[in-house]
Amino acid sequence: MNTAIASSPDRQPTDWSADAMQRRIRARYRAEKRFRFYGLFAVLLSAGFLAFLLVTMISSGARGFTQTQIALPVNFPASDIFLEPSQLDGDDRDQLLAQTDFQGLARQSAIAAYGEDGPAFLSNGAWVLLRDAVSEDPSLLTRNETLWVPASTEVDFAARGDSGMRQSEERDTMSTRYAELEAADQVRRTLSWNFLTLADSSDPTLVGIWGALKGSLLTMTITLLLAFPIGVLTAVYLEEYAPENRWTDIIEVSINNLAAVPSIIFGLLGLAVFINVFYLPRSAAIVGGLTLALMTMPVIVIAGRNAIKSVPPSIRDAALGIGASPVQVLTHHVLPLSLPGILTGTIIGMSRALGETAPLLLIGMRAFVATPPGGFTDPATVLPVQIFLWSDELDPGFVEKTSAAIIVLLLFLLAMNGIAIWLRNKYEQRW
Amino acid sequence: MNNVGDMMNDATDTQAESRADAPALAQDTLKMTARNVDVYYGDKQAIDNVSIDIGMENVTAFIGPSGCGKSTFLRCLNRMNDTIPIARVTGQIELDEKDIYDPAMDVVQLRARVGMVFQKPNPFPKSIFENVAYGPRIHGLATSKSELDEIVEKSLIRAGLFEEVKDRLHDSGTALSGGQQQRLCIARAIAVDPEVILMDEPCSALDPIATAKIEELINDLRGKYAIVIVTHNMQQAARVSQRTAFFHLGTLVEYGETSDLFTNPSQDRTKDYITGRYG
Ligand SMILES: Nc1ncnc2c1ncn2[C@@H]1O[C@H](COP(=O)(O)OP(=O)(O)OP(=O)(O)O)[C@@H](O)[C@H]1O
Ligand SMILES: [Mg+2]
Numbered sequence: 133m134n135t136a137i138a139s140s141p142d143r144q145p146t147d148w149s150a151d152a153m154q155r156r157i158r159a160r161y162r163a164e165k166r167f168r169f170y171g172l173f174a175v176l177l178s179a180g181f182l183a184f185l186l187v188t189m190i191s192s193g194a195r196g197f198t199q200t201q202i203a204l205p206v207n208f209p210a211s212d213i214f215l216e217p218s219q220l221d222g223d224d225r226d227q228l229l230a231q232t233d234f235q236g237l238a239r240q241s242a243i244a245a246y247g248e249d250g251p252a253f254l255s256n257g258a259w260v261l262l263r264d265a266v267s268e269d270p271s272l273l274t275r276n277e278t279l280w281v282p283a284s285t286e287v288d289f290a291a292r293g294d295s296g297m298r299q300s301e302e303r304d305t306m307s308t309r310y311a312e313l314e315a316a317d318q319v320r321r322t323l324s325w326n327f328l329t330l331a332d333s334s335d336p337t338l339v340g341i342w343g344a345l346k347g348s349l350l351t352m353t354i355t356l357l358l359a360f361p362i363g364v365l366t367a368v369y370l371e372e373y374a375p376e377n378r379w380t381d382i383i384e385v386s387i388n389n390l391a392a393v394p395s396i397i398f399g400l401l402g403l404a405v406f407i408n409v410f411y412l413p414r415s416a417a418i419v420g421g422l423t424l425a426l427m428t429m430p431v432i433v434i435a436g437r438n439a440i441k442s443v444p445p446s447i448r449d450a451a452l453g454i455g456a457s458p459v460q461v462l463t464h465h466v467l468p469l470s471l472p473g474i475l476t477g478t479i480i481g482m483s484r485a486l487g488e489t490a491p492l493l494l495i496g497m498r499a500f501v502a503t504p505p506g507g508f509t510d511p512a513t514v515l516p517v518q519i520f521l522w523s524d525e526l527d528p529g530f531v532e533k534t535s536a537a538i539i540v541l542l543l544f545l546l547a548m549n550g551i552a553i554w555l556r557n558k559y560e561q562r563w
Numbered sequence: 564m565n566n567v568g569d570m571m572n573d574a575t576d577t578q579a580e581s582r583a584d585a586p587a588l589a590q591d592t593l594k595m596t597a598r599n600v601d602v603y604y605g606d607k608q609a610i611d612n613v614s615i616d617i618g619m620e621n622v623t624a625f626i627g628p629s630g631c632g633k634s635t636f637l638r639c640l641n642r643m644n645d646t647i648p649i650a651r652v653t654g655q656i657e658l659d660e661k662d663i664y665d666p667a668m669d670v671v672q673l674r675a676r677v678g679m680v681f682q683k684p685n686p687f688p689k690s691i692f693e694n695v696a697y698g699p700r701i702h703g704l705a706t707s708k709s710e711l712d713e714i715v716e717k718s719l720i721r722a723g724l725f726e727e728v729k730d731r732l733h734d735s736g737t738a739l740s741g742g743q744q745q746r747l748c749i750a751r752a753i754a755v756d757p758e759v760i761l762m763d764e765p766c767s768a769l770d771p772i773a774t775a776k777i778e779e780l781i782n783d784l785r786g787k788y789a790i791v792i793v794t795h796n797m798q799q800a801a802r803v804s805q806r807t808a809f810f811h812l813g814t815l816v817e818y819g820e821t822s823d824l825f826t827n828p829s830q831d832r833t834k835d836y837i838t839g840r841y842g
Binding site for chain 2: 140449451453455
């Protein structure tokens with residue numbers, strides 16, 4: 133047959149060196165080069181966006197991790213507080229400390245050190261530091277000691293040479309005062325762990341992200357614990373056991389649609405079901421976790437089904453052929469081989485859940501929570517909601533705190549994805 | 564064997580046309596029997612009324628043109644067709660006189676007793692050791708680590724692979740060459756110590772040397788297992804098998820002693836096929 137075609141009179145032998153051929157070859161090389169360039173361009177563009185985001189966030193947020201502090205000389209023995217170190221040995225120590233007017237002490241000391249407007253240099257919560265210092269070291273009460281306490285937002289802004297939203301004349305006085313303070317070494321700017329250990333507050337010099345971070349951790353724990361096993365088991369059932377009938381089709385279509393439902397709808401659902409029907413506490417990590425699990429599960433189901441589907445049938449045949457039971461085939465071969473795909477879906481779903489704000493607002497996680505949650509049922513907020521709340525604050529001191537919170541959120545995301553990618557690579561196998 | 568041959572000849576003499584329908588193995592050497600087996604894929608019939616006997620210490624070869632249903636029928640013998648949702652099997656297949664399609668039959672155990680080597684090598688994406696150890700492990704055939712090591716080593720030796728891989732038992736099984744992979748699959752199948760081994764064109768991807776090794780292996784295994792081998796290679800069927808079945812378009816055309824079938828086929832279709840006139 134082949135010889136018949138080759139030798140047929142109306143078909144010339146192909147001339148591979150003809151001009152048209154050469155042009156075609158050159159065009160092919162050009163097309164390949166162009167295509168590679170487009171790909172490279174896309175990669176550089178997205179890397180550029182990412183770098184831009186990181187640089188802006190870090191440059192404006194890095195300051196959020198620091199604190200402007202002011203030196204406050206406190207003369208404990210000469211003050212109005214009549215506490216003896218020995219009194220603090222007893223069981224009623226906390227009560228005694230609570231009854232003592234540290235607020236007044238801070239005020240007095242500020243006036244003594246910086247004059248009439250001295251108290252305006254201190255953060256509203258500076259007295260808490262005095263109390264904590266005394267609690268830690270009762271011998272302070274017998275001494276005259278200079279403590280470093282957080283400065284007020286105004287001082288902080290003067291330190292930055294930034295007007296914030298204050299009126300200009302107020303700013304001018306503050307910056308001259310600040311220059312004096314600085315010359316006398318009475319202010320300093322230090323890295324402070326406070327931002328990472330405190331919770332929300334109405335005073336921007338005293339806010340911390342730990343409350344929201346812990347809220348996010350608790351919420352994500354619930355989400356992962358529910359969405360991962362339920363999602364994987366659903367995927368396994370639909371792929372391996374479900375009979376092919378109308379019901380299976382309906383379930384499949386529903387799950388696919390669920391993955392596309394706007395997240396705020398899940399918030400309404402969570403409100404209606406978990407809070408109004410099951411009477412779970414409002415604003416709690418458990419309700420947030422349940423709501424986000426509803427949202428994450430379909431993503432894991434879809435990714436899981438695709439991963440399970442892509443396990444080569446020859447592997448199943450091999451295992452069945454030496455007498456593995458269907459469950460053994462599943463747990464020994466199919467699931468380990470599809471784990472990378474399942475984990476990829478989980479990363480996508482969990483990242484989306486971590487950044488979710490809208491549904492959590494509806495279930496009350498936008499409440500002002502000044503103490504980090506102790507457990508799953510305590511009032512809590514989460515990182516994105518905290519960012520949303522702070523970005524809404526009038527006080528300009530919250531601006532850098534908002535950026536700092538965004539940095540923390542991004543780091544959380546990176547850590548979460550890093551763990552998942554590490555797990556995925558660990559289980560990645562070729563066939 | 565003589566006995567078998569005699570019976571075979573008797574059948575041929577009296578009923579030449581339906582030689583295939585005349586099972587001619589003595590009762591005590593029978594391992595598996597199939598009676599009036601039909602297989603359908605959906606509406607399409609792939610196997611039409613096949614009856615066959617598989618001898619106990621004997622190699623049976625299935626030959627026939629591509630698409631005639633050899634693999635389909637082979638997969639009936641350990642119920643691997645169960646995994647194809649549209650496949651439907653009717654008729655009766657017995658292993659040691661027990662109906663394997665009986666609801667009381669445990670399919671998992673059946674597949675451990677009737678092992679299978681597939682047309683395409685399909686090692687697990689695990690180490691060589693794990694590939695072979697998997698079967699014994701899930702069936703609890705070894706009580707200690709050393710016993711397991713021994714089973715793995717023995718199986719690899721019998722499959723003629725041990726010398727090549729003994730230094731890298733913990734390397735991936737998928738990194739072996741095609742022929743080595745196929746021998747690994749054979750080692751994996753014999754590690755669970757089956758009674759019957761079904762081989763679907765085990766040499767189709769192998770070079771002559773690897774093929775010779777596997778044929779040698781089949782010869783060695785013959786005394787211990789009942790072996791069924793599907794092959795497109797007439798010489799191979801003639802070399803390794805004692806009995807040969809010729810399939811065509813889903814029917815069993817002729818079944819008999821290999822020497823008879825190749826030297827003196829009773830059907831024209833068989834003759835045409837083995838002399839290479841079609842297929
Ligand atoms: N899973 C399946 N679904 C539908 N039809 C199938 C399926 N497997 C096989 N068939 C059909 O059944 C018939 C027999 O196929 P089978 O694989 O048994 O042939 P074979 O003799 O093994 O061929 P080969 O020598 O090429 O391997 C063919 O017509 C094939 O198209
Ligand atoms: Mg086949």
